[in-house]
Amino acid sequence: MTPAADPSLVAELSSRAPGLALSTDDLELYRTDIYYTAEHAPLAVASPISADEVAGLVRAARELRLSLATRGAGLSYSAGYIPSDARTVIVDMTRMNRIVEINAVDRYVTVQPGVTWSALRDALRPLGLTTPFWGTFSGLFATIGASLSQGAKFYGSASRGTSAESVLGLRLVTGTGELLVTGSAASSDPASPFFRNYGPDLTGIFLGDSGAFGIKVEITLQLIPAAAETGVCSYSFDDPVAQLGAMGQIGSELLASECLGMDPFSARSRMESEGLAADFKTLGSVVSGSGSFVSGVANAARIAMQGRRFASKIGYLMNCIVEGRDRQDARSRLRRVQQIAKDAGGKPIPASVPRVMRAIPFPRMNGLLTPSGKRMNWLHTVVPNSRGGECFQRTEAAFERHAGAMKTNGIDRGYLLSTHGPSGVGIETLIRWSDAPYPIHTQFMNEAEHARLRRREPNPEAARAVAELSQDIMAEWRAMGGVHMQIGRKYPYLKTRLPETAGLLSNLKRHLDPDGIINPGNLFK
């Protein structure tokens, strides 16, 4: 047990929030996220189990002049929940993990914020239902409350946008300890949470807010029928700019549910590190995740035969998954995707990656370091379709400017590209360098993985070079008007808004959190 920085303060908090679980164990784990580290460990970790406990905690924290940093699974890298000082209490929301109501007739599901995307999918699948956006790649642990606070994107996003676009209403605790309701349920009469915009869209204010406006304690999401049929394809491109053009076109015609691009190195290391072709469990999941046993076996056999063989030959890789009302619908969408890819110069390759993505959408989180133990920093932006190619070239130019420092410090890079609804494409850079791991990087590893891990030494010079490179890339994106999902304290937000908009945002923060105790700094850095 790490000694509390101020045990008497923890005891005082405990007496003012009776019944609330408070811990001072493993405080070093809570000092960092995946990329950032705080100057101080937190004072304590609170794990509420109800909205009342959250409200009690906020009131007690306000009286004691403590700040609160809300945390889900901790799988972000935008300084969104790390302590701002030694008087910060981490609010761990993972124990509020109950699915409250599935209403198949009125097509909504209400959950507590600590429910994971994986648990929600497991509950909805037998009913033939899904949420339009249905999770992040980190969804085995990533929580729904956090994902909405970050405007998370991935599963479903190629045609249905971010997590925010799937929300009907919220309940949240503000910085004064009040419970606020948004959407149709915010009624003085008994009302269902089935509708988002009854009057102005108050729900939207709290989505993508990095938790700066309050702590979400209940969320209602839209339900839609799950796809009856899916189709997959993968293409290799020599020219990433042409690939981004194709990905934008696929989005603009609303053809795919997911469309993910990878640079050759990342694609190869995904194939190799995960051993897709050889892993028995993966193949088992492909069988069970396919529509029928026969097509499952066929898919698994195809992966086993093709997986590694093509991995050494690919260029930039584009993986698409389409969904359809029936087989004919899925096929016609797939044909159009294939035509767009071909017209843009893509060459068809075996679709192992999208098949595995569908069979195991939420893989284990043992890849927070590279297979060789390197650290990673993820940066992303979304730009209009028309500027995807230019954004890629400007990002490459930023890497070029830092080529010397990257070489000296052994820093390398990769890309993830994504289709983002009808209007935009996403560019995400993965920057890798040798550095000592944080406790969170090894938290989800099993014993064998721990034993295999190549533990790197601290490398402050390389870390500094990564930080400078990252700043330069972010400045380049800012100059293009790129937007970001996981703002936290990483991406400059307030200072990039027009004065009237910034004024309204600041007034809202003052109104909802007058003492600035909830996730200080998030959005407002």
Ligand SMILES: Cc1cc2nc3c(=O)[nH]c(=O)nc-3n(C[C@H](O)[C@H](O)[C@H](O)COP(=O)(O)OP(=O)(O)OC[C@H]3O[C@@H](n4cnc5c(N)ncnc54)[C@H](O)[C@@H]3O)c2cc1C
């Ligand atoms: C390997 C890997 C894969 C990833 N894949 C994706 C992906 O596909 N798509 C994507 O968008 N991101 C992805 N991410 C980033 C991240 O995992 C997601 O954004 C995820 O939604 C974070 O969930 P979490 O529970 O870990 O949140 P945390 O990191 O714990 O918190 C994130 C933010 O939400 C706030 N927050 C948490 N709970 C609440 C609450 N109840 N009320 C208000 N604010 C709250 C926190 O203060 C913080 O600012 C990935 C990360 C990794 C490491």
